[in-house]
Structure formats: C-alpha cells, structure tokens
Amino acid sequence: MTDRLLTERPSDALAVTPVFTGETSTLDGAAAAWAKAHGFTGSAGAVLLLPGEDGTPAGALLGLGARREALPARSMLAGALAGVLPEGDWVLEAGEALDPDLTALAFLNGGYRFERYRAAPGVNAAGRLFVAGADAGRAAEAARATTLVRDLVNTPTSDLGPAGIEAAIRALGAEFGAQVSATIGDDLLGANLPMIHAVGRASAEAPRLVDLTWGEEAAPRVTLVGKGVAFDTGGLDIKPASGMLLMKKDMGGAANVLGLARLVMAHRLPVRLRVLVPAVENAISGNAFRPGDVLHSRKGKTVEIGNTDAEGRLILADALALGDEEAPQILIDMATLTGAARVALGPDLPPFYTDDETFASALADAARAQHDPLWRMPLWAPYKANLASKIADTNNVTTDGMAGSVTAALFLQGFVEKAASWTHLDVYGWRPKAGPTGPVGGEAQGIRALFSVMASRYGG
Incomplete structure (x- = not known):
C-alpha cells in the first residue's frame, strides 16, 4: 500500500489541482467548462478526472470544501484520491491549501482495503501520488x-x-x-x-x-x-x-x-x-x-x-x-x-x-x-x-x-x-x-x- 506514495517527483506526472468550493472559475477554460458540465463545485472530498485530447486522463481536481475549514481537516480529504486516480504517476502541489504530510497520509489511508477473506479481491485504483513538500517516509x-x-x-x-x-x-x-x-x-x-x-x-x-x-x-x-x-x-x-x-x-x-x-x-x-x-x-x-x-x-x-x-x-x-x-x-x-x-x-x-x-x-x-x-x-x-x-x-x-x-x-x-x-x-x-x-x-x-x-x- 505504501508504495503508492512516491518519494521523488516524476517528470511526466499528471497534476491534481485542489479547488475550494465555488472557485472553479479560477481554473483554465477547458477545466472550468468540464467541471461545470459534470457538476463539480469543489465540494469536500469530490474528485473529478480531466480528459486529454485522446480521451486518457490529463489531470484531476480535488474538492476542498469551504475555505473556513481547518487546514488539517481539509488535508485529510486527499484520501478520496486513492480510490479514483487511475494507474500512472500524479503530483499534488499542497501549497497553502493543504498540509503536505497529512495529505500524504490521507492518500495512503484512503487506499486501505481489508480483503483477507475475499476469494476475488476488488479492483482498486492504482495511481501513484507525489505530494510536494511531504515527508513520505514519515507518512508511510x-x-x-x-x-x-x-x-x-x-x-x-x-x-x-x-x-x-x-x-x-x-x-x-x-x-x-x-x-x-x-x-x-x-x-x-x-x-x-x-x-x-x-x-x-x-x-x-x-x-x-x-x-x-x-x-x-x-x-x-x-x-x-x-x-x-x-x-x-x-x-x-x-x-x-x-x-x-x-x-x-x-x-x-x-x-x-x-x-x-x-x-x-x-x-x-x-x-x-x-x-x-x-x-x-x-x-x-x-x-x-x-x-x-x-x-x-x-x-x-x-x-x-x-x-x-x-x-x-x-x-x-x-x-x-x-x-x-x-x-x-x-x-x-x-x-x-x-x-x-x-x-x-x-x-x-x-x-x-x-x-x-x-x-x-x-x-x-x-x-x-x-x-x-x-x-x-x-x-x-x-x-x-x-x-x-x-x-x-x-x-x-x-x-x-x-x-x-x-x-x-x-x-x-x-x-x-x-x-x-x-x-x-x-x-x-x-x-x-x-x-x-x-x-x-x-x-x-x-x-x-x-x-x-x-x-x-x-x-x-
């Protein structure tokens, strides 16, 4: 499970963009239009994949809810990414919106599944994430x-x-x-x-x-x-x-x-x-x-x-x-x-x-x-x-x-x-x-x- 958290930034990683509720207008034109078409408003824990020209994912949006929410609480919303990001390398710039270490931990914990007794384990998302500024070892x-x-x-x-x-x-x-x-x-x-x-x-x-x-x-x-x-x-x-x-x-x-x-x-x-x-x-x-x-x-x-x-x-x-x-x-x-x-x-x-x-x-x-x-x-x-x-x-x-x-x-x-x-x-x-x-x-x-x-x- 912990190998889904990358310790080095990949050169070809796709970006995960954090978005506060009601602030989708700050996105570029195509992303803003896609968000509007799919009812993505930046609500807490919502994730929306953005398409590229060939139909493969070109990025993702992570909803952070209202700005008034405490930094540690909204950082844990990154756990929602674990069940959505498809296979490949992704990068999230925490900036001032998120606590990097809690974001990394949330992503790992969000990917937890208990499948010891299942004959056929479920199909889980397999995307790997680099969180800028995080202590990946400590999060792991x-x-x-x-x-x-x-x-x-x-x-x-x-x-x-x-x-x-x-x-x-x-x-x-x-x-x-x-x-x-x-x-x-x-x-x-x-x-x-x-x-x-x-x-x-x-x-x-x-x-x-x-x-x-x-x-x-x-x-x-x-x-x-x-x-x-x-x-x-x-x-x-x-x-x-x-x-x-x-x-x-x-x-x-x-x-x-x-x-x-x-x-x-x-x-x-x-x-x-x-x-x-x-x-x-x-x-x-x-x-x-x-x-x-x-x-x-x-x-x-x-x-x-x-x-x-x-x-x-x-x-x-x-x-x-x-x-x-x-x-x-x-x-x-x-x-x-x-x-x-x-x-x-x-x-x-x-x-x-x-x-x-x-x-x-x-x-x-x-x-x-x-x-x-x-x-x-x-x-x-x-x-x-x-x-x-x-x-x-x-x-x-x-x-x-x-x-x-x-x-x-x-x-x-x-x-x-x-x-x-x-x-x-x-x-x-x-x-x-x-x-x-x-x-x-x-x-x-x-x-x-x-x-x-x-x-x-x-x-x-």
Missing part, C-alpha cells in the same frame, strides 16, 4: 501503524483469539527486536494477576498477559496498556445478539497500543517502551465469573462484580497495577471500554482522561494539529462514591447507570499510584461510515496525537 510509517490497527480489529475472533493477539504482539516485537513474554492460564494466579484470570477462564482459549519491552533500560519509561478482549459475550450478564455483532472489535484498545508502539519503535524514540496487553475472551461456561462475585486484584483491592459485561476495566486494572509498579514517566491505557462514551461523543471523537494538565494540553493541541480527534473529559472525583460496595473495596459498576465513561475512568485511576503521568482513552476503534481516509471497519484513534506528544517530549 503512520500509514503502516494505522493498517496494523485496522487489520487486527477487522480480523474475526475465529482467527484472532487470545493466542492470536499474543502472536500479533510477538510478530511486532520480532520486527523491531523487542522482547516479548506471556503469562498464560493458571500461571496468571501465581503471577498475581487474578482478575485477568477470572475474566478469561471460561473461554476455550486460556487468558494471558502479554508483555513487550523495547529500548534502553536507562531511558525514560513509557508504558502502554491495551484492552485485549478478543470477544465479549457480556459473560453471564449476556449481551443481546445485536450487541455482539461488533464484539470482535473489543480488542481495539490492544490494537491501538500496538499501532502506537509501532510508531515509537519505527522512529526509535529514546524511551524504554513497555506494552502490556491482557488478552482474554469473556465467554460463558460453568466456571465463568458471576454477578455478585468478589475478585481479588493485583493492587490488593477487592472488587465486587456488579455486572460481568464490565469486564474490560477488570483486566486493565491488573495490567495497570503491574505497569505502575515501575513508576513510568508516562502510563497510557487504551480501551473500547464504554458505550457511554459513544452516547456522549459519538464514534469519531474518543474521550481521554488525565489529571496531568501539561500532558492534557499537549495532547489536545496534537489532536487538532494531526486531525486525530480527541476530547478531554473530567475525572470528576465525587462520582467515585457511586462505585461503592457494601462488601468489597469497590464495585466494578455504579448502580445508577450515569456517567458510565467517567466512572469507568475513575475505577481505573484507583489502580494507578506511582506513574508520573497517567492517561486513559476510551476509544471506539471502529469507523461506522466510509470516508475519504478509510472504509467501514476497524480504525486507529488517538495514536498519531499520542505519538506526536511523545516525539516532542523525547526528541524523536
């Missing part, structure tokens, strides 16, 4: 990270259960010379990871904690924790059939931290990276954990189970407690954790939670600059009381059903103590509507913004 690495996330989320659980998640982590580790280990099945109990064991023990595939480390031992410690629920039935508090249709994506947090880890390692950030992924299937059998059970945690806290469908926070709690013991400078967890986050902000805008004001400000700025949307939500301390249990240190859910994403974040915060900075992202991990930068399916969210903050801090 960002696209590879996005592709990794999308491929993992799109793969069904029949081919990506807990063992498959471990295999994916080992493959990534081998690519960059990282060390990878796994604690599996009943060994989780001996390793004091009891909640990961409890959530995953009902599955035919053993639960596990996969641990990747990379970088110099003395470098600043950055630890990433990803929710790796390969499939979520809801457990004994079973989901309806409609609620299970997309549950192959419940490992979207793990997929996203692997995408972020790939960026860190590919750019060789001078950090000591650790990735912790509790990989489980929340299944139903005779030994499934039950509503009303009290689980012991690595942190020492006891957790009453108010609902077995709030399992992601349980496995994250043990993994966070483990990662926190090293007192990393940055501790980040990513999880497809709550439907409440989608009710509040929709599928495209994941909330993040942190009490580190400096990190929050930097992340918000990076999310805007990278067009990698994130929105800060509050760790509203008074809501902690709603997680109270009459028989244990805490409950895994509230009884009133309110502020579900906030209270889930507060639950996780209770398992972090030593890290200098902790941030929780409640991602959706899925694109419900096709757009210029990708089809319906698994999606990377927040990883480019997070990497931008890390690169600024650590000099990558």
Whole structure:
C-alpha cells in the first residue's frame, strides 16, 4: 500500500489541482467548462478526472470544501484520491491549501482495503501520488501503524483469539527486536494477576498477559496498556445478539497500543517502551465469573462484580497495577471500554482522561494539529462514591447507570499510584461510515496525537 506514495517527483506526472468550493472559475477554460458540465463545485472530498485530447486522463481536481475549514481537516480529504486516480504517476502541489504530510497520509489511508477473506479481491485504483513538500517516509510509517490497527480489529475472533493477539504482539516485537513474554492460564494466579484470570477462564482459549519491552533500560519509561478482549459475550450478564455483532472489535484498545508502539519503535524514540496487553475472551461456561462475585486484584483491592459485561476495566486494572509498579514517566491505557462514551461523543471523537494538565494540553493541541480527534473529559472525583460496595473495596459498576465513561475512568485511576503521568482513552476503534481516509471497519484513534506528544517530549 505504501508504495503508492512516491518519494521523488516524476517528470511526466499528471497534476491534481485542489479547488475550494465555488472557485472553479479560477481554473483554465477547458477545466472550468468540464467541471461545470459534470457538476463539480469543489465540494469536500469530490474528485473529478480531466480528459486529454485522446480521451486518457490529463489531470484531476480535488474538492476542498469551504475555505473556513481547518487546514488539517481539509488535508485529510486527499484520501478520496486513492480510490479514483487511475494507474500512472500524479503530483499534488499542497501549497497553502493543504498540509503536505497529512495529505500524504490521507492518500495512503484512503487506499486501505481489508480483503483477507475475499476469494476475488476488488479492483482498486492504482495511481501513484507525489505530494510536494511531504515527508513520505514519515507518512508511510503512520500509514503502516494505522493498517496494523485496522487489520487486527477487522480480523474475526475465529482467527484472532487470545493466542492470536499474543502472536500479533510477538510478530511486532520480532520486527523491531523487542522482547516479548506471556503469562498464560493458571500461571496468571501465581503471577498475581487474578482478575485477568477470572475474566478469561471460561473461554476455550486460556487468558494471558502479554508483555513487550523495547529500548534502553536507562531511558525514560513509557508504558502502554491495551484492552485485549478478543470477544465479549457480556459473560453471564449476556449481551443481546445485536450487541455482539461488533464484539470482535473489543480488542481495539490492544490494537491501538500496538499501532502506537509501532510508531515509537519505527522512529526509535529514546524511551524504554513497555506494552502490556491482557488478552482474554469473556465467554460463558460453568466456571465463568458471576454477578455478585468478589475478585481479588493485583493492587490488593477487592472488587465486587456488579455486572460481568464490565469486564474490560477488570483486566486493565491488573495490567495497570503491574505497569505502575515501575513508576513510568508516562502510563497510557487504551480501551473500547464504554458505550457511554459513544452516547456522549459519538464514534469519531474518543474521550481521554488525565489529571496531568501539561500532558492534557499537549495532547489536545496534537489532536487538532494531526486531525486525530480527541476530547478531554473530567475525572470528576465525587462520582467515585457511586462505585461503592457494601462488601468489597469497590464495585466494578455504579448502580445508577450515569456517567458510565467517567466512572469507568475513575475505577481505573484507583489502580494507578506511582506513574508520573497517567492517561486513559476510551476509544471506539471502529469507523461506522466510509470516508475519504478509510472504509467501514476497524480504525486507529488517538495514536498519531499520542505519538506526536511523545516525539516532542523525547526528541524523536
């Protein structure tokens, strides 16, 4: 896929001309007439091929929408070119209308297709694009990270259960010379990871904690924790059939931290990276954990189970407690954790939670600059009381059903103590509507913004 982005300007490339809405009159006479004849007005993401005298393409127009749209957002519209430009070499002069790097990334991401299970892959446009001023190598690495996330989320659980998640982590580790280990099945109990064991023990595939480390031992410690629920039935508090249709994506947090880890390692950030992924299937059998059970945690806290469908926070709690013991400078967890986050902000805008004001400000700025949307939500301390249990240190859910994403974040915060900075992202991990930068399916969210903050801090 990344070979469609050219690193050198071809001498005979055809031009892609960006056009704002209502400004087709600025084109030369033939192009303006062709645009008018075909109803091309420069609307956002519209692409129109221009014909040459012999009927072959002579150029293309890319609609940028209104000038008032932010530069990063309109730069992503270049993804629409990937599905339209026919075979051959093309060049796009970004100028002041587009951000070159985001334009190049959008083009690569727009060409993504998941065709692993198709006997006859679809016929896709094959044009190659040179974006003037872009760092093609950097764009390609960002696209590879996005592709990794999308491929993992799109793969069904029949081919990506807990063992498959471990295999994916080992493959990534081998690519960059990282060390990878796994604690599996009943060994989780001996390793004091009891909640990961409890959530995953009902599955035919053993639960596990996969641990990747990379970088110099003395470098600043950055630890990433990803929710790796390969499939979520809801457990004994079973989901309806409609609620299970997309549950192959419940490992979207793990997929996203692997995408972020790939960026860190590919750019060789001078950090000591650790990735912790509790990989489980929340299944139903005779030994499934039950509503009303009290689980012991690595942190020492006891957790009453108010609902077995709030399992992601349980496995994250043990993994966070483990990662926190090293007192990393940055501790980040990513999880497809709550439907409440989608009710509040929709599928495209994941909330993040942190009490580190400096990190929050930097992340918000990076999310805007990278067009990698994130929105800060509050760790509203008074809501902690709603997680109270009459028989244990805490409950895994509230009884009133309110502020579900906030209270889930507060639950996780209770398992972090030593890290200098902790941030929780409640991602959706899925694109419900096709757009210029990708089809319906698994999606990377927040990883480019997070990497931008890390690169600024650590000099990558």
